[in-house]
Amino acid sequence: MGRGSYLELMYRMWNTGEAGSRERADGRKAVMIALGTLMLFGGGGGLPFLEDAEDVATGFGQMLGFNWNAKKARQDFLERTFGRELAQFMDKGLSGVPGVPIDVSGRLGMGNLIPGTGLLQEKTSYTRDYMEMLGPAGDFVSRVAEGGKQVLGGAVTGDASKVMRGAMQMAPKAVANVQKGVEMGFSGQYKDTRGGKVSDVTTTEAIMKAIGFQPSSVADIQEGNYLRQQAKNFYNMKSQEIRALWAKGIAEKDQDIIARARAALKDWNTKNPDQPMVANLPAIIKKAKELQRDKADRIAATAP
Known part of the structure; x- marks a missing residue:
């Protein structure tokens, strides 16, 4: 079920039954509970359409000549106002609580409901936005293309590790997560698709990755790097x-x-x-x- 389908489901729950009926009241109560759960696990950053609105605001700021990112501005404002710990909780929910090993805000959030809003920004590459518009098929094509390139490159140079990384990138997500978790467990490091170190990880984080959850420490680093690279570009x-x-x-x-x-x-x-x-x-x-x-x-x- 896509994120847009969740929104449509809440709309039907909100309007179920006759006006003033118990069914209508229960439906609206269920919607409020769902939004509360979303806030708890995904934080304010996962509210419906928030990421889409931030893409539009960032693009508009760039058109005016400002090297400004709406998401970073929101996060900085929360940290200045409430302090880092509380700001992290408000933005990412339970994933932002210190000591929580996994990041679930990206999975449970519905901030990105309109595909392709990133096209409004000036970037060096729009591949990610085009793939987003294609949905799961776009992600699959992107992974196969990038993974296939690594496999061929590794085969030509005789680099077995590069061939393995490419094969895992093309593999189903569940298989790739298990492989990644095992690699993290043995090396004690999270590495990017090119084999470069991202950060040190614990055994618990490696296990969480193996069952499909991104470690919070890694998610924070990657998000920060993405925003900085975007500003630099x-x-x-x-x-x-x-x-x-x-x-x-x-x-x-x-x-x-x-x-x-x-x-x-x-x-x-x-x-x-x-x-x-x-x-x-x-x-x-x-x-x-x-x-x-x-x-x-x-x-x-x-x-x-």
């Missing part, structure tokens, strides 16, 4: 856009274009004072010289 994208515009102005000897680039740089630094951007003039001049060369020459100059 947006910064780099805007930096490249401004430098490319500046280089174009120099190459075409157009002072209006150069003025637009300077204004864009000033606007960024005004709106994002904690993420200052500087004009790397030597790199911009080099880019301008490249723009004045024929395309074939530019490609030849960068060829190995």
Whole structure:
């Protein structure tokens, strides 16, 4: 049953029976209990449509030139107002309580009900959003493609561990979880799909992973890394856009274009004072010289 189906079920429960009847009252009581359970296990971050609204707000902020993330802003506000421990509970429910080994907020939350809202944001890749729109089939295709690439790469280089990682990525989720849990138990580490260490884990966390639950410590690290990487990517994208515009102005000897680039740089630094951007003039001049060369020459100059 998809998350949208859960929402439709609550709608039917809310409107069941005749107005004023005991059945209508019981149905609405059941909906409130369901939402209370959702809040307890998934936290406020799992409320219906919250993640979708945050995607829209983040995308709108980016359009205005702010390197800002609505989800991180919400989490930071809760921590400043209520302290880290209480903020974690409010955001993630029981998963945010210190000492709880597993994260269930992602599974029980209904914040992401509208697929593809991430397309409203400026990113270096929209693969994750397109796969989300395809649902389970998209996830399967993505895992097979990535896993198959690792298997082929490992087979060519003779890297058996890479072949195994690729095979597990293509395997059914339950099988992959068992394998991952066993690996965590022996190594004492949680590793990403490329074999890089994410964090140290306990035996309890390894067992929880084997039966299908993500360790809370790992979930927190991955979420934080994702938000930081997203901010870094947006910064780099805007930096490249401004430098490319500046280089174009120099190459075409157009002072209006150069003025637009300077204004864009000033606007960024005004709106994002904690993420200052500087004009790397030597790199911009080099880019301008490249723009004045024929395309074939530019490609030849960068060829190995």
